[in-house]
Amino acid sequence: MVIDSLEFARRHGRLPGRLELGQLPRLADGLFDAKGNLDFAVSGEMKVKAGGEEYSLALSIDGMLRLICQRCLGALEYPVRIRSRLILVQPGAPWPDETLEDDIGEAIEAGRELDLMPLLEEEILLSLPIAPRHATCAAPGNPAATGETSPFAKLAQLKRN
Numbered sequence: 275m276v277i278d279s280l281e282f283a284r285r286h287g288r289l290p291g292r293l294e295l296g297q298l299p300r301l302a303d304g305l306f307d308a309k310g311n312l313d314f315a316v317s318g319e320m321k322v323k324a325g326g327e328e329y330s331l332a333l334s335i336d337g338m339l340r341l342i343c344q345r346c347l348g349a350l351e352y353p354v355r356i357r358s359r360l361i362l363v364q365p366g367a368p369w370p371d372e373t374l375e376d377d378i379g380e381a382i383e384a385g386r387e388l389d390l391m392p393l394l395e396e397e398i399l400l401s402l403p404i405a406p407r408h409a410t411c412a413a414p415g416n417p418a419a420t421g422e423t424s425p426f427a428k429l430a431q432l433k434r435n
């Protein structure tokens with residue numbers, strides 16, 4: 275998973291594969307279990323522009339993860355679909371204006387031995403919700419889940435009487 279990034283972009287390289295969730299420790303921390311799957315593809319791109327060539331990597335990641343619902347602590351199936359672009363900045367070259375990064379992509383240093391795994395993991399982590407929850411579920415032990423009247427509803431009733 276280590277590429278010479280500029281060379282990879284120059285020859286329009288393409289590297290597809292499947293991520294092993296067990297190999298992504300930072301991501302694994304937030305997962306219910308490792309039953310999900312993620313396919314990725316990294317494509318090298320080179321564009322000739324007025325100021326010189328622009329090298330970039332296009333990342334795509336698709337699949338399904340099982341996150342932990344922050345309300346019931348159960349498994350929450352979460353579809354992943356990421357499309358992002360990383361601009362390769364050559365050593366000594368000017369760093370792109372940060373305000374431009376939203377439009378053209380995030381800038382990273384163009385390493386000759388660029389490890390893709392941490393980059394892909396970072397993109398996945400950034401795409402996940404901070405507090406994932408099922409659309410409908412209840413906290414464990416909450417009577418609302420079984421159809422009984424919640425203590426709050428009872429309290430509201432008392433107040434009305």
Ligand SMILES: [Zn+2]
Pocket residue numbers: 343344345346347348407408410411412
């Ligand atoms: Zn839930």
